[in-house]
Amino acid sequence: MDMILSFLGGIVGSWLFFFAVFFFAIISEKSDRLGWSVFLGIAALASAFILVGVGGLPQVNLWVLGVAYVVLGFTHSVWRWFRWTSIVTQRFNKLVDQHGGKVSDYVLRDYNTELDYTENLDRIAYWVLAWPVSGAAYMVGDIVVVIKNFITTFMSKIFIKISENAKKKANLDIAKIE
Secondary structure (H helix, E strand, O other): OHHHHHHHHHHHOHHHHHHHHHHHHHHHHOOOOHHHHHHHHHHHHHHHHHOOOOOOOOHHHHHHHHHHHHHHHHHHHHHHHHHHHHHHHHHHHHHHHHHHOOOOOOHHHHHHHHHHHHHHHEEEEEEEHOOOHHHHHHHHHHHHHHHHHHHHHHHHHHHHHHHHHHHOOOOOHHHHHO
């Protein structure tokens, strides 16, 4: 059992694991998979604790780090809320312009709901708790999306080619039902 735990600890406590998990947390954030982003962010945090040996710090230092983490999280959430409301307002104004200055009551209600912080407490809580992932996704998100799209396009071409080759090998003339 000790050997298995040591093996797992060695994997989780590696820089490769940390960066891979953090990368996938950013992809989850950019894909609006906030639950996965939180889970992967916690895994990256655990990996960072193992990497830098935070477990050996005195308990007072852990409390100070915890308070600093939350303060930074609230600061980040205020900034993200400001950005969120700006983006929602730009999207709404574009919609109004496209429809000649008139929008339906539904669109107006949706806009007001998106700007009501009480309707977005889950999003705000995510920004507070997962600010390292959220901030990194905001800063390098476009690059991550390009990498993700390249990988998915590349893999899709491979799968399509395999499917096409399989179809060429199939005797479709005999298989047709008349």
